[in-house]
Amino acid sequence: MTEMVKGYNFAFIDEYAKREIRRKVLKAVSIPGYQVPFGSRELPIARGWGTGGLQITLSLIGQKDILKIIDQGSDDSVNAVNIKRFIEATTGVFITSDTLKATIIQTRHRIPEEELGDDQILVLQVPYPEPLRIVEPEEKETRRMHAEMDYAKIWVFLYENIVKWKEITIGARYPVMVAGRYIMDPSPIPRYDVPRLNNARTLYLFGAGREKRIYAVPPFTEVKPLEFEDHRFRIENFKGKACELCASTDTFLDEIILDDKRMYTCSDTSFCKKRGNNPRVLKYIDRNQQ
């Protein structure tokens, strides 16, 4: 464990900042999918590098929490390691890479493969919280559109996509409808992860530091990707491919381009290691048997 740095408050940000973020998080949970504005604070990492998620995590965390941080599924990439070190140094909490042991998981662009429980919280880092930005540049106007549920423009955008390309060209950041009221940006998770927001057991909190927005999807909330009756939402297709490290065929794979070939590996490194040790590890726990 790294030694705690002295001279800073527990979890770095001051208590006024935490209180504001906490008030906003409760409002976000009360209005699923609605983006609550908040006063994003200065942090020792630059805005746009996960400061929204980080501020939520710092406002949630207590001494008994066990924390996991991932970046695109990986526990060991630069963004994850830096945030991990920072939180460890200012709180002294335990860090884990085991998805099932963590009480709080902060993530960039992935939902872990293993199913999360109702006592866990997933905090997602969000670069662009506004799903309507692709069709409307003005904040005042998108706010009105959300207020009036005037979502015609984005539907037309999706329709034109299909006319032009025979496919909706949005990969990550696929827009979803939350609890039948707000269209929400699920952060740049792949389409593969989108269905896992729907009726999940876990609380999902989203933080956009640069854009100063917090929003949430409570557990057991309907989250539907936007789709047409004759053009259904589809996830990425990994047919015929398997992870070269653990041989999994039911996980989200990263494509690595080598000199003469393409290689596929699990994007969730912690789960990949578990599968490597025991190929029979499941993604979903049979809770009836516990």
Place this chain on the structure above:
Amino acid sequence: MRETKFDTIFDSQKIFRTLLDAFAHPGKVVKISGLRIGPPSGISKASAGVLFTLLDLEVGFAVSTCDKKQSEKIAEYFIINTGSRLKNLESADFILALGELPELERIKKGSLEYPDEGATIVYAVEEVNEPRPFYLRRDTTCQKGRGLSGIDSVRLTLTGPGINGERHLSLKGLKKQEVIKIMEVNKEFPLGIDFVFTDRKDKCFALPRSTRIVEVKEA
């Protein structure tokens, strides 16, 4: 009056996580315990703890009770301990309600552009419970509308985000009429008011505006 044993860092953090759990699972009964504070008579440690966690100088609060003297005393307690400002019902962000429901039509419900500006009410009732299995329940059919102690009590059935199917609750110290008023005020989602109910034994549950009360019965 000035609390010196409330840990603004770690007590607040624990209370916030309990509250977040309650808001994420509306109707789930949680407990806020272990606080070393001595709030003025009439309010529980849990109610005080919730407001200590959420109030500061950036937000305004109001105390709603029919006893004016008691209300002044309680208001002073929170001003001293949180630095928050006392406001009238129309502009308060947080309202501590004792004994009876304040006039909901006077309270902020937010705007369609900014629904998050709707207020939060901390409502102190006698007792909140997740109902016991039916075979342990006493037959109360002969005392309709009044519990055994002569206090109003209701049974609620909730549904909505955060709830897997339905959730049942029983409350003492709340009238059916009041529940109907709450249903009325939160009809126009996303506008509305979010509630935290606290009881004398420091048990709480949250009723965010997204929750629908599908059934209310006098028990």
